[in-house]
Every structure is written in C-alpha cells, then in structure tokens.
Amino acid sequence: MSTDQALSPVDEFKRDSNYLRGEIAQEFVDGTDHFGKSSIQLMKHFGIYQQDDRDARAKNRAAGGGKSYMFMIRTRIPGGVLTAEQMLVELDLCDSVGNETLRITSRQALQHHGVMKDDLPTLAKQLRQVGLSTLGACGDVNRNVMCCPAPLYGDSVRREMQETASKLADHLEPKTAAYREIFLQDPETGEKEKIASGEVIEPLYGQQYLPRKFKMGMALPEDNCIDVYTQDLGMICVHEDGKILGYNILVGGGMGRTPSADKTFPALGQRMTFVTPDQLIPVIEAVIKVQRDFGNRQDRKVARMKYLIHNWGLEKFKAKVEEYYGSALPEPHPADVHGFDDHKGWHEQGDGKWFYGLNVENGRIKDDETIELKTAIRKICNQFSPGIRLTSHQDIMFCDIAAENKQVVIDILKEHKVPLTEEISTVRRWSIACVAWPTCGLSITESERALPGVIDGLEGELAKLGLDSEKFTVRMTGCPNGCARPYNSDVGLVGRAKEKYTMFLGGRLLGNRLNFIYKDMVPADQVVPELTKVFGFYKTAREEGESFGDFCHRQGKEAIEAAVGD
Structure with a gap:
C-alpha cells in the first residue's frame, strides 16, 4: 500500500474511526438534530446522508435560524430484487419516518428522504426485520x-x-x-462485538x-x-x-x-x-x-x-x-x-406467469392530487403478493402475475390515476433524473422537479417533427456528479448554475459511448428550443435508421452549430 501521500480529511476520519464507529453512538444522544463532520462521513457507509431542506434556507435565515436538518437513507437491494412484504415495509416507513415519498434510484435501490435523526435506528431495525439493510449502500x-x-x-x-x-x-x-x-x-x-486479538476485521x-x-x-x-x-x-x-x-x-x-x-x-x-x-x-x-x-x-x-x-x-x-x-x-x-x-409493459416469465414493467417518472413514488402511485403499489402488493423488481431506469416491475389477474393490475393502476407504460411518450419512457433540490447538498439546480416540464415541451415539438416514436435517452442531473448517468446518453442536461444547464449530445442508448458538450450555461427555458433546433436538423439530414445520438456523434458540435444557427 502506498504510504507516501498525505490523507484527505475523510480518510483520516475512516482511519481513526475504529472501523466506522467513530462518535456516532455518542452523538445519537447529544440532544442535537444533526451529527458532526466525522460522523457525517462515516455514516455514508451505512447508507445515510445528512442533508438540509434547501427550500427552507431563505425562510430560516430571515427568521434568524439555522439549517433544517434531515437525512436520506438508502436501502441496498442487489439486482433490484424485493418481495412484496419488503416493498410494503418500505412504503410504510416512508410515511412513518420519511417525507411520505419513496424513490427508486438509478442503481436499483430505494431511498427515503426527510428522515429525522431520532428515527434512523427505527428505520434500520424495521428494514432488518424483513431482511433488508442499508449497510454499504453508500460510502x-x-x-x-x-x-x-x-x-x-x-x-x-x-x-x-x-x-x-x-x-x-x-x-x-x-x-x-x-x-x-x-x-x-x-x-x-445489546452486546458489543468482541474482537479477538489479531483478528482481521475488514x-x-x-x-x-x-x-x-x-x-x-x-x-x-x-x-x-x-x-x-x-x-x-x-x-x-x-x-x-x-x-x-x-x-x-x-x-x-x-x-x-x-x-x-x-x-x-x-x-x-x-x-x-x-x-x-x-x-x-x-x-x-x-x-x-x-x-x-x-x-x-x-x-x-x-x-x-x-x-x-x-x-x-x-x-x-x-x-x-x-x-x-x-x-x-x-x-x-x-x-x-x-x-x-427496458423491460416495460407485459412480458411472459417462462413459468406460466407474467410481469409488468411500469414507468415511474424519475423514480418518485408518491400520492398527490395527480397520481396515487404509492396507494396503487400497496394495493397490488397486498392483493397479489407479487415479486418486485427495480430497474436502472428508476422503474418498477410487478412479477409473478397470473394471466387472469393482468387486467386487475391494470385496473388498479388506472383507478389511482397512474399512467400506464403504454400511454406515455417514447421520450418520457427513456428519461431519468437525479433527486437534486431540495434535499441533495451537492445540487446546483433542479433536476427531478424540472425534467417533467422539459419532457412536456419536447413531446409537443417531437410530434410536430414526426419524431415522436424515435428512441433516445434524456438524462438530467442537478450537478456534475452525474448520478443519473448523463455523460453517455443521447441528451445529457447537467446543472451548471441556478436554472442553467450544460447540454451534452452524441451518446447512445447502448451506453458505450461518451457524449460531448454542445452548449454550456443554457437557461432552463431555452433547453427545449435549443434541442428542437437540433432535432429539426436530425430530421432533414439523418441517414436511414440512424439514431439521434449516432447522428449527433457523426455530425459533431461545429457542424450542428453551423446547421442550426445561434
């Protein structure tokens, strides 16, 4: 191991933590609503991020207050495989200790947001009771x-x-x-772990x-x-x-x-x-x-x-x-x-049963005046006890559905105003976004809350151009960290400043090519107009069967700019 380099503060925290213990246990009972710098870094290894409500910052400052601390906690779900019982516990927890929403991540996991410090052990224990863990979900x-x-x-x-x-x-x-x-x-x-002399912990x-x-x-x-x-x-x-x-x-x-x-x-x-x-x-x-x-x-x-x-x-x-x-x-x-x-829609499983891949826009599971997805999932889990699978496109699969129950599943979704996979546009189907504001401390601007509006605008423009059936990926992130994998997508939108994005073009759905920066500092209200001009060029100059990403890659930044103008 290399020993000739100084350590970052985070590595010092880990080195001195006694295998991730640090001062976390003591800080749980210190009477505050947050943790110190060392514990914040160590707890990431347990799937926990300390955050604050960025929507409330200005109001808090005006009132002379500080940050509104809360926590994100992520469940590690290898391959996105869950039981109905596990999914129901996750849904119950998002109501009892979270902000009443659950989020499917782009890595097939689940995230709770808005959890308070005192509720963290409750969440971990209840997940453990159904065989789930947050250990190793981050860090x-x-x-x-x-x-x-x-x-x-x-x-x-x-x-x-x-x-x-x-x-x-x-x-x-x-x-x-x-x-x-x-x-x-x-x-x-609870008994503490007894470590034998000379035992290798990790x-x-x-x-x-x-x-x-x-x-x-x-x-x-x-x-x-x-x-x-x-x-x-x-x-x-x-x-x-x-x-x-x-x-x-x-x-x-x-x-x-x-x-x-x-x-x-x-x-x-x-x-x-x-x-x-x-x-x-x-x-x-x-x-x-x-x-x-x-x-x-x-x-x-x-x-x-x-x-x-x-x-x-x-x-x-x-x-x-x-x-x-x-x-x-x-x-x-x-x-x-x-x-x-993307495994969406109905598919035979090969064992006489079916699974249904449901598009979940940007992975957010919630109930509001427009959609009751959380209630619909609860009802399907309780009625059919299906296997649950999560995808890298932030979607959910209901598995092990008998043929005679397929229509019942669809009826439940319709009853609760959940758009069916078959009813959404191609561009929406292939879009994903990171969480961004108000919970992510790294985010520069909006993503999850902004992308639906971008897709609304693109749907109309693509329909006018006759390109509404074209398959391409659109991925948005609120910062350059790239949690929604924007750098190999056909269209990547990466937060650069408040309500401004860097626009990337030329990746591909297959995921084995990086895209390039087409324009920087694009205002949010200009994203759709800028993309519409490029799609217009694509319609007139593409080769037969050429995808949008392949077209942009072949043309390159300068040729596209020359063709569409400023």
Missing part, C-alpha cells in the same frame, strides 16, 4: 451490485447471473459490526476502506439495461447455448466530473480480461485491492479507480491485478454489448 465501499432484474425463468443464464450478483453483494459487504451495534442493537441490552477493505466509492454491475451482451460501461467494475456475461462461459471484465467507468477542475472527467469502462465463473470473485477482489492500495487518498476529486487507470494505463493496471490475483489473465472475449431492453 467508500462497493455499493449496490446492479444486474438485469427481469424474471425470465426460461432463461437460465439470466437467472444464474442474478444469483451471482446477490452472492457478490453479500461477499463484498463491509464486515465491521459497527452498523449492527449502533443501529440494530438496543444500546442498554480483510478486503482494510482499516481505511477504499479511497472512494466503488460501483459494480452485470449485463448481458443482448441486454445492457444496467449501463455496464459506467461502472467502476463492469461484467458482461458471455454465454452460449444456455450456459455461462464467463465474464468480460471492464474497469474504470465513472460519471462524476467537476467543470472547474480539468483533472476530472467522466469515463467509460475499458475491457480488461475474460474470467470463468470460478475466477470471478478472486479477480474482483484483486481489482478492489489494487484500487484500495494505490488509489488517491489525498484528493477525493481524483480518487475513483478511473483516475488510477488513467494515470497508469490499462496495461500497468492489469499487470498489478494479475500480481494480486496470482496468475496471468487472458484478453477479453470478443462478446460485447449490442442490445438494451
């Missing part, structure tokens, strides 16, 4: 393992891949007992854990529904005749960037090697250990594994992985991604 460890969630039981490859994703999640979970001690035990009667992560977050996902060549090239470590399942031969390992993906720091950039994963199923976990461990030991611990802006690979080059990185693994590794298999299925 400098491997986060939620993504995988195609479709329950196609006639597809043995997909099912085996899903089982492997679950095993990986368990294997890579932090081993410290701090989470159980602080959040799940009664502080008066054999994979070590005392300081990883330099930065680490994201992982598994995809099929014919179905890259989890955006495998955006992961720190991606796995493409190589299969023939219903049998998994192994996995192509991709390394160094990551979406975050800081516009003011040229040293930061989004990156797609690079194809490093092919491994057989029995090699998968040992090779993954080797990759993680290389990042653990050589990733930048001084500057968190460049601490992701993509920067280590950028500085070293793939050849040197692979050689170090081979050293840690203990053997040479082959070149990747020729297989690569070539398809993408």
